Amino acid sequence: MIGTTSKSVGTTEPGAATERPVLTFDRVGFAYGDRTVMRDVSFGIGSGEIVSLLGTSGCGKTTILNLIAGFLRPTEGRALVDGAEISGPGPDRGVVFQAAALFDWMTVAENIAFSLRCAGRPRRERRQVAEETAALVDLAGREDAYPYELSGGMRQRVGLARVLAARPRVMLMDEPFSALDVQTREDLQEQVLRLRDRTGCTIVFVTHSIDEAVFLGDRVFLIDNLRQGQFEAFAVELNAPRASSENRLAPAFLRLREAIYRTMRHSH
Amino acid sequence: MNRNTVPWRYRILAVLSPLALLALWALVTMQELVTPILLPPPLAVLAALKDMVAEGYSGVDLGTHVVSSLRRVGIAFVAGAVCGTMVGLLRGRVIEIDALFLVPSEIVRPIPPLGLIPLFILWFGIGETSKILLMFLSIFLITMVNAQAGARACGLDTLRAAQSMGASGWQTFRFVVFPTALPQIMTGLRVAMGTGLTILVAAELLGGDRGLGFLILDASSFFRTTYVFAGIILIGLIGFVSDLVLVALRGRIIHWEGKR
Incomplete structure (x- = not known):
């Protein structure tokens, strides 16, 4: 085969x-x-x-x-x-990288909503999508944390969420x-x-x-x-x-x- | 090093070392090991400082000397840092721009600013323009080199992540390349501030009748060593305070540094 x-x-x-x-x-x-x-x-x-x-x-x-x-x-x-x-x-076509490649200077919510920011979506919509998507990958409540405050597994969840938020x-x-x-x-x-x-x-x-x-x-x-x-x-x-x-x-x-x-x- | 975690030992040593130097200075002068013309005692320097605060120097009050120096350094620093950082970031990301600046900047960079003074006098006269441009040039070159290195520090995956989330070239630059370069840019600002103050004295060699550099040079030509020392200490204090400000800014802006 x-x-x-x-x-x-x-x-x-x-x-x-x-x-x-x-x-x-x-x-x-x-x-x-x-x-x-x-x-x-x-x-x-x-x-x-x-x-x-x-x-x-x-x-x-x-x-x-x-x-x-x-x-x-x-x-x-x-x-x-x-x-x-x-x-x-x-x-x-979203990509989840081996080393997550998160933006350390942005909060979890900002990382997740990055594609919406690039598309010029308003702040409130970005926040809402970030919260919904964070909940989807069990990150609810960590939206305002910075990537360096998270464990390796949670960092990859952010990597997943920021791809999902773009609805690829x-x-x-x-x-x-x-x-x-x-x-x-x-x-x-x-x-x-x-x-x-x-x-x-x-x-x-x-x-x-x-x-x-x-x-x-x-x-x-x-x-x-x-x-x-x-x-x-x-x-x-x-x-x-x-x-x-x-x-x-x-x-x-x-x-x-x-x-x-x-x-x-x-x-x- | 986080401010809250600075150990006591660090604080004590940081305070003790200048006190020890001061004590050594006082001891050497009290024992009259050197003539006061070469090294005046600390108290004499303090008296000179007090005199300048009360009476000014050379008919101009001390505040005016300090402000005119600060103004020159300030203008040169802001203009040099903004231009240097922009050109450096572009050089780090756009190879054509890097190529344009490569040879000119690498030829100018090793020239000591003092060597440019005669040329600057010919070109720009002995007014403010020459003084500010001399400092501007050095600050520009230092911040440019640092911003360029910072922009190059951006990893391929990080850039690709931004692109695959729909970031345009400008958005990638603003949201990803610039923050990545910030730690190195801040280092460049600190070095540039120090160098700018160093060149201040040389720049004020170009004539004029006010400024701390003028004060030091004028006092030294009349062997008023206490005033030379007072002026040097003032420049040192300005450098120290500006560095503290830059370090505090750095800690506040670049909260993510060294945390991974």
Whole structure:
């Protein structure tokens, strides 16, 4: 099941997938000068779908994310969101960074409402959206704190909230929980699944943890050698509600985890 | 260091060290180890200061000397800091602007301000313009270098985060690049203030009959060493107070510094 033409949407959420993909890569290639990072990569990601990009460091998974975010432009092929070519970064594609990248000089509320400030929304609306969004990620009551007063997990919640506040089509997450302790990480993974159910947001999640990729994803793209356009797509078949820690022990979870592990071993 | 957490040891040492220097000074002069022409005793300096407060110096009262110096430094500092910071921030973010300023500013930067005095007299005369421009130039160059380094300190992810939340170029600059550069800008302001006061004396070499720099130079040419010392101490106090103000401002504005 080489994923270059994969259109199957492995979601268990009824009605989550639509016919037309939100994100489309059409034979995308990317090179830094002479150094080719990827070539001939094609896939489609449906509305409300979570796709985990799994792979070792340097395999090119973050490059895919940067191409979707518009931080990089394809050197070949086309990258599309809702059928339109991606021409640069924009609030329809929010990014949650590994180190949060919060603005330390702004309060939590100001961080969360930053996209509204840039869009010229009035102060009262910004405050209201900040409070609503903070509540959504369990940050209610911390709106006036500064990022340096928060724990690592709470900082990532702010990172999530400021993306959500812009009501994006797509959320791009670049190993956002890899520096957190296990308990916090698992809480946040479940939070991401709940947020998807609530907002219908499409999510691309980069990780190097098999467990995280399987627990979060509707599909897992196992990235091996993007220079030949190859990756394998695994459909995740877990019971709803997905945001249940029981799923971490479900036979389907363990089987898929093993299958991915064996594939990774086999290819090296 | 937070004001509330300054340990007592720090406060005591900070107060003791100037007192110790004062005691050493008094001791050396009381034992008459040096002639008063070279190092007058502290009490004589205090008397000179009192005399200037009461009688003024060279027909002009002390307040006028202080105010005319403060005015020169103030104008040069505000103008130099605003221009230097703006150019520095732009140099840090726009490579074409960096290229434009690179060679001219790097050639001018190592020139000692004293070396420019004859040129400035030729170009701008011996009035206020020359004095203020001499200080302006140094303050401009210092704040520019610091603002440029500060603007470069902005991380790629932070810039990308702003862009992906819809920030325009100007919004990214105002909300992200500028606050990131602020700590370094404030450091530049402190250094520039110190240097500005240093150049004050040199700038007042350019003629005129008022200002603390004039006072010091005039007193020294008549070997009135007590007045030289009094003038030096006044300039030192101005520098000390302005630095305290800048440090307090820094602590208030840059509340996030060093807290992560």
